[in-house]
Amino acid sequence: MMTAMRLRSLGVLAVGLGSLAALAGLAEYSVTSGWVSKFVLSPPSEVWVAAVEIYHDEKPFGALLSTLGITLAAIFLAVGFGLPCGWALWRYQTFGRAYEGWLGALFASPKLLLYPLFLVLFGRNLGTLLIMGWVTATIPIMLKTREGLMTVSPVLLNVGRSFNLTERQMLWKIMLPSAIPVIFTGIRLSMIYTLIAIVALEFLLNFGGLGGMVGEMYDRYNIPGMYAAIVFVVLLSLVYFRIVQGIQTWLRSV
Amino acid sequence: MAGTLEVRDLSKHYRRDDGGSVHALDRVSLSVEEGEFVSVIGPSGCGKSTLFSIIGGLVGDYEGEVRVDGRTIRGTHRDIGMVFQEESTFPWRTTLENVAFPLEIAGVSRAEREAMALRFIRLVGLEGFQDRYPAELSGGMKQRTAIARALAFSPKIMLMDEPFGALDEQTRMLLGDKILQIWRELKQTTLLITHNITEAVQLSDRVVVMSFRPGRIKEIIDIDLPRPRSSESISTERFGRYVGAIWQLLREEASLGMIESENV
Numbered sequence: 001m002m003t004a005m006r007l008r009s010l011g012v013l014a015v016g017l018g019s020l021a022a023l024a025g026l027a028e029y030s031v032t033s034g035w036v037s038k039f040v041l042s043p044p045s046e047v048w049v050a051a052v053e054i055y056h057d058e059k060p061f062g063a064l065l066s067t068l069g070i071t072l073a074a075i076f077l078a079v080g081f082g083l084p085c086g087w088a089l090w091r092y093q094t095f096g097r098a099y100e101g102w103l104g105a106l107f108a109s110p111k112l113l114l115y116p117l118f119l120v121l122f123g124r125n126l127g128t129l130l131i132m133g134w135v136t137a138t139i140p141i142m143l144k145t146r147e148g149l150m151t152v153s154p155v156l157l158n159v160g161r162s163f164n165l166t167e168r169q170m171l172w173k174i175m176l177p178s179a180i181p182v183i184f185t186g187i188r189l190s191m192i193y194t195l196i197a198i199v200a201l202e203f204l205l206n207f208g209g210l211g212g213m214v215g216e217m218y219d220r221y222n223i224p225g226m227y228a229a230i231v232f233v234v235l236l237s238l239v240y241f242r243i244v245q246g247i248q249t250w251l252r253s254v
Numbered sequence: 255m256a257g258t259l260e261v262r263d264l265s266k267h268y269r270r271d272d273g274g275s276v277h278a279l280d281r282v283s284l285s286v287e288e289g290e291f292v293s294v295i296g297p298s299g300c301g302k303s304t305l306f307s308i309i310g311g312l313v314g315d316y317e318g319e320v321r322v323d324g325r326t327i328r329g330t331h332r333d334i335g336m337v338f339q340e341e342s343t344f345p346w347r348t349t350l351e352n353v354a355f356p357l358e359i360a361g362v363s364r365a366e367r368e369a370m371a372l373r374f375i376r377l378v379g380l381e382g383f384q385d386r387y388p389a390e391l392s393g394g395m396k397q398r399t400a401i402a403r404a405l406a407f408s409p410k411i412m413l414m415d416e417p418f419g420a421l422d423e424q425t426r427m428l429l430g431d432k433i434l435q436i437w438r439e440l441k442q443t444t445l446l447i448t449h450n451i452t453e454a455v456q457l458s459d460r461v462v463v464m465s466f467r468p469g470r471i472k473e474i475i476d477i478d479l480p481r482p483r484s485s486e487s488i489s490t491e492r493f494g495r496y497v498g499a500i501w502q503l504l505r506e507e508a509s510l511g512m513i514e515s516e517n518v
């Protein structure tokens with residue numbers, strides 16, 4: 001059975017990589033055959049060469065680590081703040097109901113446009129990036145924590161009551177574990193939006209990181225280099241999803 | 255070990271959102287002696303779950319009283335274990351972790367609680383499945399996990415609300431045998447809620463027949479069949495007579511329920 005499962009996941013991987021290769025081939029062909037201008041799309045072969053170049057000359061790991069570090073820090077702060085806030089929104093229902101709509105609207109609004117304000121408040125430094133990332137990441141975590149706690153099955157709560165659990169035990173042993181999948185949906189959402197916000201800010205402020213790198217390549221008219229830098233951003237977000245998946249699996253075992 | 259359960263003049267009105275009220279129970283009195291097995295049977299919506307929840311201390315705001323060993327109780331009670339009508343295992347815990355849950359809450363060390371939980375897992379016939387998650391188990395296995403978990407709480411009184419309500423007939427009868435075997439071994443006072451006549455006769459010392467809303471006790475029938483019983487007792491003639499008698503009592507009640515649900 002194990003081998004059947006392994007075979008199936010290998011199959012999935014093959015299909016994924018296969019379609020990726022097909023897309024790359026299509027892109028390559030559409031540029032070399034002249035359908036699409038080289039200034040719009042770089043053929044993957046050139047992107048690959050540029051990526052190798054960046055790898056040797058530009059030391060992309062610094063940029064990668066910088067973006068990774070800031071995003072992770074922003075999300076950790078957001079979890080530390082958003083979880084208790086989400087709990088409070090659930091625990092004090094009036095507040096929860098009062099704020100839900102506002103928070104939802106805020107979540108949907110492009111907070112990135114506030115960056116000039118944050119620049120004035122905190123200056124052009126890591127702090128601004130961190131705070132913008134944190135603001136972006138906190139809202140979905142708050143909302144999803146509340147939602148997760150609200151939707152715990154009433155019968156599971158009754159099981160807890162039938163075993164005379166204290167309110168604390170109810171929260172830690174039943175409500176939170178039961179809400180974990182929903183909370184992690186929030187964390188994944190916040191990762192997506194935070195990565196976008198931070199890379200965009202790095203780009204706009206020319207403030208290092210992967211966003212800064214994309215901007216530099218663009219300024220130098222190095223289109224394959226720009227695409228290569230974007231590929232690094234995609235790789236980073238892959239790393240991210242792995243990390244979050246790992247944490248969620250690990251949480252299940254404790 | 256004691257564990258007598260007594261319910262006196264229990265009445266319950268639910269308030270509805272539209273301002274009206276539902277008269278769910280009307281002066282229900284019954285008692286279950288130490289080590290006795292009693293079933294409550296009645297048509298759908300007659301207040302069986304309400305009775306279960308009041309005895310278990312999950313629903314308040316009622317008239318009358320619930321007594322355990324002669325003492326009036328309010329709210330949940332250490333001596334009462336509950337198995338719910340709905341699917342109630344913790345999906346994030348394995349069978350072993352589910353069953354060990356009440357022991358974990360009681361602060362029993364890991365090694366000790368796992369050993370104890372395994373004993374109950376064996377008792378309900380789930381050995382070999384202790385490391386599976388509920389999603390990997392059938393409905394009957396999940397209910398057995400819930401039963402083992404309630405047993406691990408070591409209550410003197412077991413309350414079960416249609417634990418096999420959602421299962422097919424064959425599984426239900428085999429699980430009935432399992433319940434009888436557990437009950438012989440642990441000798442707990444047991445109150446089983448059911449809407450299945452065969453199940454009630456197969457398992458019980460006495461069967462309490464309830465009327466349609468407001469739920470009243472219509473009759474209490476002693477089941478004088480030799481023990482140990484099993485699902486094979488079903489084919490005897492005496493068994494059939496009990497089933498017939500209870501059906502006679504339930505018939506009009508059930509049809510009242512049907513007429514009402516058709517008029518909604």
Ligand SMILES: Nc1ncnc2c1ncn2[C@@H]1O[C@H](COP(=O)(O)OP(=O)(O)OP(=O)(O)O)[C@@H](O)[C@H]1O
Nearest residue numbers: 268269270276278297298299300301302303304305
């Ligand atoms: N929380 C509640 N608020 C209002 N009415 C309720 C509530 N719980 C139950 N009722 C009503 O009380 C009556 C009895 O419900 P109960 O769940 O006790 O019946 P039951 O005999 O367990 O039914 P079933 O066989 O379907 O499980 C029903 O008419 C139900 O609609």
Ligand SMILES: [Mg+2]
Nearest residue numbers: 302303304339
């Ligand atoms: Mg019910």
